[in-house]
Amino acid sequence: MKLLDDDAVSERLAGVPEWRREGNEIRRTVAAPDFPTAIRIVDAIAVRAEEINHHPDIDIRWRRLHLALTTHDAGGLTGRDFELAADIDRIAAEHGA
Known part of the structure; x- marks a missing residue:
């Protein structure tokens, strides 16, 4: 899988606004309604x-x-990371987070 350059990372981050870049990672915190x-x-x-x-x-x-x-x-960010980030956003929303 091909690494994304900084411009491509910035462009992809616009599509997953809950996520932020920290070095070679993207991160997000999800707050669920409760532990279960x-x-x-x-x-x-x-x-x-x-x-x-x-x-x-x-x-x-x-x-x-x-x-x-x-x-x-x-060794860094690829399209796979942003694909899974979007999936995680969808999953979180489905569970009320």
């Missing part, structure tokens, strides 16, 4: 991640999920 919902969101993200073979870093803190995406194999 947070776990359901993680489960749905895990299913999607397995489907596309691209896995986020997830830190669970009660009802807050801190997510980070990067394409380790490519």
